[in-house]
Each structure stands twice: as C-alpha cells, then as structure tokens.
Amino acid sequence: MGEFDLIARYFQRPQRPYTGAVRLGVGDDCALLQPAPGTQLAISSDMLVEGRHFFADVDPATLGHKALTVNLSDLAACGARPLAFTLALSLPQADEAWLAAFARGLFALADAHDCQLIGGDTTRGPLNICITIFGEVPVTESGSRALLRSGARPGDELWVSGTLGDARLALEALQGRRQLPPAALQAARARLEQPTPRVALGLALRGVASAALDVSDGLLGDLGHILRASACGARIDTARAAPLLATQGVALGDNERLSLVLAGGDDYELLFTAPASHAEAVVAAGLASSTPVTRIGRIEAEPGLRLVDAAGRPVTGRYASFDHFA
Amino acid sequence: MGEFDLIARYFQRPQRPYTGAVRLGVGDDCALLQPAPGTQLAISSDMLVEGRHFFADVDPATLGHKALTVNLSDLAACGARPLAFTLALSLPQADEAWLAAFARGLFALADAHDCQLIGGDTTRGPLNICITIFGEVPVTESGSRALLRSGARPGDELWVSGTLGDARLALEALQGRRQLPPAALQAARARLEQPTPRVALGLALRGVASAALDVSDGLLGDLGHILRASACGARIDTARAAPLLATQGVALGDNERLSLVLAGGDDYELLFTAPASHAEAVVAAGLASSTPVTRIGRIEAEPGLRLVDAAGRPVTGRYASFDHFA
Numbered sequence: 001m002g003e004f005d006l007i008a009r010y011f012q013r014p015q016r017p018y019t020g021a022v023r024l025g026v027g028d029d030c031a032l033l034q035p036a037p038g039t040q041l042a043i044s045s046d047m048l049v050e051g052r053h054f055f056a057d058v059d060p061a062t063l064g065h066k067a068l069t070v071n072l073s074d075l076a077a078c079g080a081r082p083l084a085f086t087l088a089l090s091l092p093q094a095d096e097a098w099l100a101a102f103a104r105g106l107f108a109l110a111d112a113h114d115c116q117l118i119g120g121d122t123t124r125g126p127l128n129i130c131i132t133i134f135g136e137v138p139v140t141e142s143g144s145r146a147l148l149r150s151g152a153r154p155g156d157e158l159w160v161s162g163t164l165g166d167a168r169l170a171l172e173a174l175q176g177r178r179q180l181p182p183a184a185l186q187a188a189r190a191r192l193e194q195p196t197p198r199v200a201l202g203l204a205l206r207g208v209a210s211a212a213l214d215v216s217d218g219l220l221g222d223l224g225h226i227l228r229a230s231a232c233g234a235r236i237d238t239a240r241a242a243p244l245l246a247t248q249g250v251a252l253g254d255n256e257r258l259s260l261v262l263a264g265g266d267d268y269e270l271l272f273t274a275p276a277s278h279a280e281a282v283v284a285a286g287l288a289s290s291t292p293v294t295r296i297g298r299i300e301a302e303p304g305l306r307l308v309d310a311a312g313r314p315v316t317g318r319y320a321s322f323d324h325f326a
Numbered sequence: 327m328g329e330f331d332l333i334a335r336y337f338q339r340p341q342r343p344y345t346g347a348v349r350l351g352v353g354d355d356c357a358l359l360q361p362a363p364g365t366q367l368a369i370s371s372d373m374l375v376e377g378r379h380f381f382a383d384v385d386p387a388t389l390g391h392k393a394l395t396v397n398l399s400d401l402a403a404c405g406a407r408p409l410a411f412t413l414a415l416s417l418p419q420a421d422e423a424w425l426a427a428f429a430r431g432l433f434a435l436a437d438a439h440d441c442q443l444i445g446g447d448t449t450r451g452p453l454n455i456c457i458t459i460f461g462e463v464p465v466t467e468s469g470s471r472a473l474l475r476s477g478a479r480p481g482d483e484l485w486v487s488g489t490l491g492d493a494r495l496a497l498e499a500l501q502g503r504r505q506l507p508p509a510a511l512q513a514a515r516a517r518l519e520q521p522t523p524r525v526a527l528g529l530a531l532r533g534v535a536s537a538a539l540d541v542s543d544g545l546l547g548d549l550g551h552i553l554r555a556s557a558c559g560a561r562i563d564t565a566r567a568a569p570l571l572a573t574q575g576v577a578l579g580d581n582e583r584l585s586l587v588l589a590g591g592d593d594y595e596l597l598f599t600a601p602a603s604h605a606e607a608v609v610a611a612g613l614a615s616s617t618p619v620t621r622i623g624r625i626e627a628e629p630g631l632r633l634v635d636a637a638g639r640p641v642t643g644r645y646a647s648f649d650h651f652a
Binding site for chain 1: 355375454458555
C-alpha cells in the first residue's frame with residue numbers, strides 16, 4: 001500500500017465539504033484558511049512520542065483521541081473556538097488496523113468539536129504524532145479577547161477546572177510503580193488516556209478570566225508560567241486542592257495525595273485567574289459548560305508561590321513538575 | 327538543562343518584535359495570527375525523520391535550512407508569501423552544540439524570508455522535525471489567488487524551475503550506491519542538503535500559472551497529482567527534460583540521466599502549467615525572481631502521461647517516483 005493511498009484512505013474525507021473558515025483542505029500543497037472578519041487565529045502545535053507521551057501498546061483509538069485533546073486543550077486555554085488542524089504522522093509501518101482505530105478516535109473528537117482535518121504529512125519512522133491546531137478568537141476595538149498567561153493581577157482568585165492527579169496515578173500504576181485496585185485503575189486510566197478538553201469552559205471564560213493556561217506539566221509548574229508572565233506571586237490553599245484527586249479507593253498519605261494533585265501532569269484542565277468580583281461569573285461559566293470549577297487560591301503581589309493550609313499556615317514539601325529534560 | 331530553558335535559549339528571540347499578521351508568538355498556550363484584510367492563510371505541515379529524510383550525521387545547520395525549505399517550498403507552490411511557522415522537535419538528547427547549529431541554519435533562512443517562529447513543542451525522543459508554516463494569499467472578488475493543482479487545462483504548457491535529479495544523485499552517492507568525482511559530489515550534495523525554496527518565483531507566478539506544485543517526490547509522481555486534480559493528461563519532451571540535471575562531470579547513460587530527472591525526488595523545484603498565451607509572462611516571472619524556468623511539455627485532454635523525444639516519438643522506460651511506503 002503506497003503512502004498516498006494510505007493518506008487518502010484514512011485521512012481524506014471528501015464526503016464532508018469544508019465549511020466556514022476552511023476554504024481548502026487535504027490534497028494540495030497548502031490548505032487555505034480564512035478567519036471570519038473581526039477574528040484572529042489561535043495556533044498551537046504539540047508532538048507526542050511513543051514511550052514518552054504514551055505506551056507502545058496503547059489502544060490506537062484512545063491515542064487518536066488524546067493526540068487531539070492535547071491541542072484542543074491549548075485552544076481552550078486561550079478561549080478559542082476550534083476550526084481545523086493538520087496531522088503529521090511518522091509510523092513504523094502502514095498497519096491498517098492501527099490506522100483505522102487511530103483515525104476513528106481522532107475524528108470522533110474532531111467531529112464533536114467541528115474541527116476539520118485540513119492537511120498534514122505521513123512518513124515512515126518511529127511513531128510520532130504532531131498536530132497543529134487552529135482556533136478562532138474575536139478581536140474587538142480594545143484588542144484580542146484571547147485568554148493569555150500574562151493577565152493575572154494581585155487580588156485575582158485562582159481557579160482550576162475538573163480533577164487533578166488522576167492521570168499521574170494511572171501512569172505510576174501502568175509503570176509498575178504503584179498498585180491500584182482494578183476499579184481505581186480503570187477510573188484513573190480513563191483520565192490518562194481519554195482526557196476531556198475544556199473547550200466549552202474556555203469559551204465561557206472569555207471576558208471573565210484574567211489569565212489562563214492548561215495544566216499539562218503539573219499544576220505548580222504551569223502556574224509558574226502565569227506568575228512569570230504576569231509578574232506576580234500566588235498562594236494555594238492545599239485544603240482546597242487536595243480533594244481534587246478524583247480516583248476513589250486508593251490509600252494515600254496526605255503528602256502523596258497533594259503531590260499528585262500539585263505536580264502530577266497530563267491533566268488537561270484549565271488553570272485560570274479572575275478578579276474576585278467575577279467569582280459568580282466563573283461559577284456560571286462552569287455551570288454553562290457543565291465543567292466543575294474550584295477556587296484554590298489567589299494571586300498576590302509578592303513574588304513566589306506559597307502553599308498554605310486551611311488556617312493559612314505554610315505547608316512544606318517538594319512538588320517538582322514534570323520536565324522532559326530534567 | 328530543563329526543557330523550558332532549552333526552548334527559551336534557542337527558539338525564543340524576544341529581541342525581535344512580532345510584526346504584521348503575527349500578534350503573539352512563542353510563550354503562551356497559542357500563538358495569535360491575524361491575516362491582513364483581503365487575504366487568507368496558506369498552511370502546510372511537513373515531518374522530517376532521521377534515516378528517511380536525512381542522515382544521522384548531517385550538519386545540523388544544513389538540516390535547519392532544509393527543514394524550513396521543505397515548508398517554504400509548499401508556500402511557493404501556492405504563490406503564498408511566508409508569514410510564520412511553528413516548530414515541533416523531538417530530540418534524543420539536549421545537545422547544545424547541535425541545537426545552536428540547527429537554530430542558526432533555520433533562522434538564517436527564516437529571516438531571509440521574513441518568516442517568524444511563533445510556537446511549537448520540544449520533547450525527548452527519536453530525532454523528528456515537524457514544521458507547520460503559514461503564508462498569506464490575496465483573495466479578490468473572483469476568489470483566492472492561490473496556485474492550486476487543479477487549474478491545468480488542455481493546451482496549457484508545462485514548466486519547471488531550476489534543475490532536477492541532482493539531489494537524488496547525491497543521495498545515491500552518500501548511500502554508497504554510486505561513485506562521484508569530489509567536485510560533482512559537492513555540487514550535487516548542496517542541492518540535496520541546501521535546496522532553494524522558490525518563494526519569489528511562486529509569488530511572480532500568481533495570475534500567470536494555471537496550476538502548480540513543488541517537486542518533492544519526483545517529477546512524474548508529482549505531475550500525476552496535477553493531472554488527477556485537473557482531470558487531464560500530459561506530454562513531456564524528454565529532450566527538454568534530460569538536460570535539467572545540473573551536476574557536471576558524471577558519466578551517465580541517457581536512460582539513467584532521464585530517470586534521475588524524472589523520478590529523482592527531493593528537488594523542491596516548482597512544476598507548473600500556464601496557458602500558451604502566458605509564455606512570455608512565465609519567462610518574465612523567471613527573470614524577475616532570478617529563477618531559471620524551462621518548458622518541458624504540455625497538458626492534453628487525453629488522460630495519462632506520454633514521454634516523447636524531440637521528434638514526438640514515444641519514449642519507453644520505467645520511472646517510478648519515490649514512495650515512502652512502496
């Protein structure tokens with residue numbers, strides 16, 4: 001089976017006409033994208049590598065889902081509406097069963113978000129998936145309405161969506177570093193392999209949140225990006241954060257639980273800030289998007305990050321975020 | 327050295343303010359791109375893998391050049407003006423000397439085309455380079471001015487830029503399948519490792535060419551894409567094509583030479599069609615962009631591809647184009 005047949009069979013879908021901003025998709029040297037007047041494109045690119053981001057024996061359908069989730073999550077963090085994506089794929093062999101399942105998982109999520117595949121590349125090599133995604137953000141006279149990392153201000157409250165640490169829990173179990181009861185492993189593994197991109201919440205937070213990003217490397221490490229970009233510090237109430245681990249039926253010490261929540265990684269939840277006066281609007285955005293939101297701390301003028309307990313006393317511990325080259 | 331430091335050191339260039347369509351670049355969850363009114367974005371994504379697209383010991387500076395060339399060439403084929411690109415990079419280790427040289431080669435070409443790096447990803451894994459590039463094409467009341475593969479019509483003349491087959495000649499020499507005199511190897515190798523993206527020619531061909539693409543997999547295979555998309559056939563005059571191999575001082579049989587030219591691959595030249603009435607305009611576009619252009623045949627209504635000699639007699643031979651999964 002030739003490269004071009006392969007691309008055509010699994011990734012060209014002529015039955016679906018390109019719509020909206022997409023003027024030309026798969027099949028020419030370039031795709032053509034024309035954002036609506038009064039909008040700009042939000043663009044993100046992520047690369048997933050076997051053995052680092054997923055296991056060799058992962059179900060290809062969940063891998064297709066996750067590969068797009070990682071990118072949709074970046075759009076969500078900017079408050080961008082998904083439009084389209086390109087897919088570059090390096091494969092050790094042209095395995096039709098694998099490709100069919102990967103494409104099924106990928107397109108199920110893409111279709112749910114009305115996000116069209118408009119181009120890409122296929123080559124032979126170690127398994128590698130690189131998706132570049134495009135979303136639309138309104139631009140008004142006062143500028144872009146994209147949610148950025150740089151908008152946090154002292155006094156803003158710190159929020160996070162959904163649950164944290166479950167993906168890391170599953171990873172440690174799959175690596176044989178931890179034993180989990182079957183039900184707990186199943187629940188945690190779903191969070192690792194099929195995370196939900198928080199696109200609807202991101203859209204609902206436009207004009208509400210002051211800064212946002214998605215938690216991919218661990219809450220503390222990612223919060224550090226907001227603090228640097230916004231030139232401020234923060235305080236996290238660990239009593240509010242610790243319960244965010246959703247997996248039940250696992251015996252964990254307090255420090256261990258907190259470490260999973262604060263430094264787990266692969267969560268694909270939104271971490272965002274909002275003025276205290278927007279607290280009700282944040283809760284409304286969570287309800288409107290059917291996404292749980294939890295207030296876990298606040299932004300402060302003093303640089304650095306402080307972990308405190310319910311009574312405001314300092315909590316000590318080492319919670320390093322995941323770093324690919326550490 | 328941590329992942330984020332590495333990205334920051336080699337790929338963030340805060341000293342260069344983002345301009346034009348680029349509203350936000352490296353450092354947030356998404357980049358923000360806003361095409362000028364009356365334009366649309368041309369988008370292309372290519373993935374280069376060690377051992378398939380380049381040798382492990384390739385000079386990293388020439389690799390940086392070539393990785394961007396492959397993408398710039400796609401923009402050229404659409405007649406798009408380069409704006410920006412994302413870079414996703416999987417590296418076996420954080421080798422600072424390698425990264426510095428790769429970045430130097432990459433940015434030298436990017437700067438020459440005023441094409442800004444706006445985002446991407448870095449991870450540990452087998453060496454893999456995925457660039458997604460963005461260019462700008464005008465849209466008029468009669469539609470997009472992008473050059474597509476589908477616009478060729480019977481009677482159009484078939485043209486190609488530059489030289490063909492030299493990259494393949496170098497590849498065969500480097501693989502030990504062919505002996506070349508040192509001067510010939512050096513010349514051919516420059517075409518393999520440092521091809522020139524025909525961006526200026528692509529821009530000059532807007533409104534002149536009826537169809538275009540870039541020759542990456544071999545002339546015949548790539549011409550096949552135009553013929554399928556345009557639903558027509560073509561005739562190539564082998565007497566005009568054979569001299570397009572530029573490397574001198576190599577003893578080659580007629581068939582061997584023709585095979586290199588017609589099915590070599592990795593050429594990154596533009597293959598395009600234009601109405602016969604536009605022949606002078608094509609020559610003018612070549613002159614204006616300092617790019618040689620050669621007329622090698624014509625588009626015909628009869629499906630299929632016919633190779634003929636100077637007297638119009640059929641030429642037989644097997645010239646399969648390169649296929650990654652063949």
